[in-house]
Amino acid sequence: MEKDPALRLRVFDLNCWAIRYLSKRRQERIRLIGDRLCQEGFDLVLLQEIWSERDYSDLKAKLGGCCPFSHYFRSGVIGSGLCIFSKFPILDTLLYQYSLNGYPYMLQHGDWFCGKSVGLVVVRIAEITFNIYVTHLHAEYSREKDAYLPHRVVQAWELAQFIRHTAKAADVVLLGGDLNMHPGDVGIRLLRGWTGLQDAFTEAKHFEGCEDGCTLIPNNCFTVKSELQPFPLGIRIDYILYKAVSSFTVKCEELRTTTGTVPGMDIPYSDHEAVMAMLCIQRRGQTAGVTIGTAMPALVEVLSEARTEVCMGLLAARRQRYSSGRMAVLAVLLLLLQAVGVLGVLGGLAAGKPFPALSFSLLAFLALAILLLAAGLHLFHSIEVKMLQGTEEQMEMAMRGLQEQPLHRH
């Protein structure tokens, strides 16, 4: 049986760190990114942290020649930051917003406001249907005391579930993005094991770029050196992952990363390095059996590990729900006490003594402010508990399913 000619696809992925007013030399860098993309002519460009629609429009105008099709995913207060440029027509899109994404009161870690999501576009190239996903998971602010780990594990699970459920008619699945996880982290193992996605870096025949494929390196003048101290080479948290259904094969022929400063300039494109892959897609002569991402016992182990993290998060969320509820009750008691005091004064119990109206009203306002705050927190942590519980249950169902019917998962 004769093989079809191979399809070669060049994919670009970058977290652009383009936060208005906050990111350094943003407009200049967006221009540089646009120039590089025009020059190299990629087939698919997956970008994260393009927070301003103006930046997206600028890129769109610049890439009109080489990537005439594009989609900007809108969500959250300031958007999802996700966009895709493509050489081929985009047939359909869908956005899935993760149910958990940090805490609104952690203003210094703005993740909650970003509406972290996964975006999907469907593209057909040479009669092959591609489901292309772009995403950005919750940042890791401290590796030792990572308060967001349960949220990130929930996101990795939802990402895997979303891909599994939406990619059933796709011939090739591609995922690019800043996953904020190291290659061995439980979330990555969960995502890869549960979807069967392969890592372009480990599969690449030829690699060129930062050592170990790192995408957050100390050499980049925008990275925070203290955060990277335990990792002298840097860390790899940006990925291009892929898989094909059984009648196709995908191979990564070449993977490259940028290496800090843009040639001939004094700044890099972003605080992350770009990941660039050359993929080779081929129709198989004969249909092979179902590919299994991770051996079954290993997958059950990963699921159980992930579930433990979710359970830890559940404990913490329940504690926070309880203490915010208690604070709200205390505020109500304080208000009641004050009401009794006012009634006492009106009833003439403290006749003669001057009534301290100012401090009284200040105290009442304080109690009211605490009540509102505590009620808001209680509401928020109640949602968190619900979501963590739901994920835990789903993971349990998945484990049960694996143990009962090991071949039904793809």
Add this chain to the structure above:
Amino acid sequence: MEKDPALRLRVFDLNCWAIRYLSKRRQERIRLIGDRLCQEGFDLVLLQEIWSERDYSDLKAKLGGCCPFSHYFRSGVIGSGLCIFSKFPILDTLLYQYSLNGYPYMLQHGDWFCGKSVGLVVVRIAEITFNIYVTHLHAEYSREKDAYLPHRVVQAWELAQFIRHTAKAADVVLLGGDLNMHPGDVGIRLLRGWTGLQDAFTEAKHFEGCEDGCTLIPNNCFTVKSELQPFPLGIRIDYILYKAVSSFTVKCEELRTTTGTVPGMDIPYSDHEAVMAMLCIQRRGQTAGVTIGTAMPALVEVLSEARTEVCMGLLAARRQRYSSGRMAVLAVLLLLLQAVGVLGVLGGLAAGKPFPALSFSLLAFLALAILLLAAGLHLFHSIEVKMLQGTEEQMEMAMRGLQEQPLHRH
């Protein structure tokens, strides 16, 4: 070619109106619902508004014999209210939360807090893969001045998109739920046209129940009579919809609704009537052509109508975003003015005159409260604008796609 024997499936759908502390005679009704389900032995039971996990557990315990498999979908502050009971093992689940769902400050219309969603479970019966969806869309509080229409249209669109993207490997698709739309409403036409789903009521060979298949009827003692005044027979807003891929056919052999009061009791099961369908699923001898839900020009027309509703919503959301922003600015100005006043007093400008500390601090607190409120509203309406814009763009893309390649939509 010999046909496989037909598979007969009995489906039950009901909005249970089981809100703790609010719904009348809730526990009694849940017991009655459980009794009926046990007695009739349905294959699939799709319930909405089961807000309390306790009610779910009670039903689960009662249905253990006839529907041993079940799933409760968790989301939002008080859950999604959605659950599914099944005679057959549930292989997988996924929940998609709609991006827009009313306003948090409309406390009297609690929809926002419910985290309205669509839940999916995957079930295999007799080697046929079923994707079963259950959902509940935003309520319609006034048909004349329906402020939530754009949100409901966005939900109908997201529901249709979610089904299209996740059902690609399913043989049969089933959707049950309270869609809060009349059969001719734009949202229903959009959902049915865009997914190809068929309405069990209009397709049923045999019907028994309320006239016109109404599910909210004046005869039910829990319905608000004034709301139903323009519709003497009631309205039909609860649906069972279905479709099959080309190698299967689904027919609705019988459709029934409850008709108010439970036989032998003085109350109905809920304020809604239950919808009960007997579906007949058959493998086709030969594969037929692609089924088209709605003729192409009609679908483009529905899409354009829906887009107009979304655009109207966008205008309103932009107005509200603007006025909340203006209110926040005014509050900031008031605070600044007060700061100038305090500085003046401290600088001795008003020496001799008594400083009105109480009214001053009250005013400051008021300004602060307005600022917080207005900022919150501004944030919220910014998200709303983003989401409406995103949906409008997606609809536009869909219309363009339809006009260019009319056969790519299923």
